[in-house]
Amino acid sequence: MSYQTKIHNSQPLANMNVKKKNTFWREFLRHKGLLALAAPGLLFVLIFNYAPMLGLVLAFKDFNFRKGIWGSDWVGLDNFKFFFTSDAAWQVTRNTIFLNFIFILLTNVVAIAFALMLFELSRRAVKLFQTTLFFPYFLSWVVVSYVTYALLNPQMGVINQLLTQFGFHEVNWYMEAKYWPVILSLAYLWKNVGYSTLIFYTGLMSIDKSLYEAASIDGASKWQQVRSISIPLLSPLITLITLLQVGKIFYSDFGMFYFLTADSGALYATTDVIDTYVFRALRVSGDTSMATAIGLYQSLVGFVLVVTVNYIVRRFNKDNAIF
Amino acid sequence: MNFFRKQSLSRWLIHLWFIIFSVFCLIPLVYVISISFSTESDLAVDGYRLIPKTFTTFAYKYLLKSPDQLITGYTVSVTVTVLGTVLSLLITAMLAYVLSRKDFRGANKLSFFIFFTLLFNGGLVPWYILIKKYLFIGDSIFALILPYVIMPWHVLLMKGFLSEIPLALIESAKIDGAKEWRIFWQIVLPIAKPAMATVGLFIAFVYWNDWWLAMLYIDNEKLIPLQYMLYRIMNNIQYLSSSIRPGTVNIDISQFPNETARMAIAVMAAGPILVVFPFFQKYFVKGLTVGAVKE
Known part of the structure; x- marks a missing residue:
């Protein structure tokens, strides 16, 4: 001192x-x-x-389990070269970004709309709908895969029954890759919309009630109130949630892609994402170092994305940026 | 008058919309439950139905006849969920409380330390090797608990809630000579009940629903949790049916006797959630003020 x-x-x-x-x-x-x-x-x-x-x-080494992380030999950028020159690199990157983009857009738009609608209802009604909307969120993807299986089972499944009833051909869902972006989007929405809705709903709840009172005294319609009070005041939260999701756009909900598709090779064209690819590289083909390299690629791009998006948001509206 | 009518009409439309949507949300679940109460032969003839043609609890009885595996699954899942939730909730709350204290200037730096891990991480492989090779907890119950003790998102949720506790309350306790530990136990935790309930529920479901850690780290059959068991059952049957090359024969799935039993296991794995869920409902809106995450 x-x-x-x-x-x-x-x-x-x-x-x-x-x-x-x-x-x-x-x-x-x-x-x-x-x-x-x-x-x-x-x-x-x-x-x-x-x-x-x-x-x-490890991304720059050739991993040997016995030698450990530090003892393994350096190989420079070979792991990256190997991955990026393979056909899989483009396929999994495209699938990951494309599907996640759809998920983010779909879930947030629907959830915001739901939250705005719930906001007009009484607390009792909200509680009831919240329960049914939210419940799927608490099921694991394994359980959900049983649910989708009940719907999509080629022989006894509900969807194929409906298709034949209306005179269409049955579809062998677990073999046809082209349907899966839609199936996965719906499953994702079904499971997550309740949670997102609740988050936006609590955002709406924290808006000062007197603003709405003042607006309705001034004769603003419900729609005008939504447009000039709810949406603007909700936008920092929307930005926060979206930014966090964009940062994760290179990551996928592994369980969904692995269990819902039953890891069916026939579906990889549209459903194989970076996470499932890394998992197979680690557990099936045992290519640990390349799996690490892909993980690093995933993390870095995700990081750069968040910082960039945050920077752009900051230029438009400082309050909406998260850091 | 006109205004009033218009208002209530739109309200009715919103109600109607949510009712329809909720029904669509629930129907797939009803199918699973219905299949578990059907007979195999009905399924073979008619396919899955929303309401069983002949109601039977045969699948459940069949499962309970040799319940060893099921009991193991439940025991592991319940143990992991209870221990994990208590540990994780406590440590998360302690950490989040410190981050929420506005009179502690280091809080922002520590928050960034936590928040950063949401933006950047080492990826699956180093995490896998760390736990498998260096922490010596692979293939033990700890491998099913410890990796999930701190989840940054839960810390942020909790922090958002706890930062609404007025500082004056804490300061007055301090003037009375209470130590931080006591303030946390006797003042903060009781106020934070809704947040504890909400975050606790999230944590409990993370543990209850987890198959990932078991898939990565567990080889011991006695440590297989329910969800992973469920996956293996699904996987196994698909393995059986996919070993017959597609296209050559029409696979008759009814030959596998456990179509209904599988769904029954799914119901039993999800069942506890259905029971617990409503009790925590009332805390959700209060406990989920994420708006306050951004400090």
Whole structure:
């Protein structure tokens, strides 16, 4: 302490940094008790989220399980070269981005519309619909795959029964790739729309009620209120949610792509995404290093996407940006 | 008068729309339940039906005749869910509470430390190798619990809620000489009940619904949770039917006796959710104020 003050007196300029650092640590020390509360959580983040980042060096190595991460031999960019020169690179990247783009757009538009509609209803009605909309969210993709199987089973499935009833031909769903973007989009919507709706609904709930009162006194119609109060005030939340989803556009909900399609090779043309490809590279073909390289590609592009989108949002409206 | 009528008409339309949509949401589930209560022979003749032609609980009885695997599945799932939820909820709440304290200037830096992992991560493989090779928890119950203890999204949800607790409340407790730990237990947690219920439910479902960790790390048959068991059952039968080359013969699925039993297992795996879910409903809207995530 005295050492610090002494420097502070003699070298006021050079000392700025030191002083800043000290207050930073002092702030931490002052809140020892708080830090102790946070410590276990931080430790878990450090181990399960940050430590694996070190493992990314594997992308530039030829992994050998016995030699471990550090002992394996360096191979430079070979893993990337191998992946990007394969046909799969383009196919899985295209599928991932295309399907996720549809999911994000579809789910958010529907969820915002649902939230705006629910907002007009009484709390009791909201609770009832919320239950039915939200319930599928809590089913695992494994269970959902049983549900889709009941619908799509070629022999006994519900959809094929309907098709034959209306005079169409039966479809062997698990062999026909072209239908799957639609099937997956509907399944995704079915499972997730309740959750998204609830998030936007709580966003609407937190809007100051007096704004609506003032607007309706001034004679604004419901539609005008939606357009000039609800939507603008909801837009930071919409941006936040969309940005987070865009950051994840290179990631897929593995369970959906793996279980719903029953990992059927006939469907890969439209349903194989980066995550399923990485999983197979890791568990089936055992190409660990290439799987890491693809993971790095996935993470980096995702990161660049979020930062870019955030930057663009920031230029238009500073309040809507997330950082 | 005209205005009033117009209002209620649009309300009715909204109601109607949601009723139709809800029905469409639920029908597929009804099919699964209905299949589980049907007889195999009915299915073979008529295909799946919304209401079973002959109602029978045979599939369930059949499953319960040799329940060993089922019991293992339930035991593992329940253990993992209970232990995991308690541990995860506590640690998440502690961390989120610290991040929510406005008088703690380091909170923003720590929040970024958490938030960053939503934007960038090491990917599946390093995470897999870390747990399998370096943490020595592979093929144990810990591999099914520890990796999910802290999920950044839950921390942010929780933080959003906890930051609405007035600082004055905490400061007055501090003046009375309470330590941080006590403030957290005796003041923050009781107020945070809706958030704890909501986030706790999310965490519980993450654990209950998880097959991923089992798929990656578990070889021991005694540690297979229900969801992964469900996947293997589905996979197994598909394996059987796909081993007959498509096109050469018409596969008669009715030869596999467990069409109904499979759906019965699916119902039993999802059943507990159906039971627990309504009890937590009332907390959702209160506990889900994500708007406050952005601080």
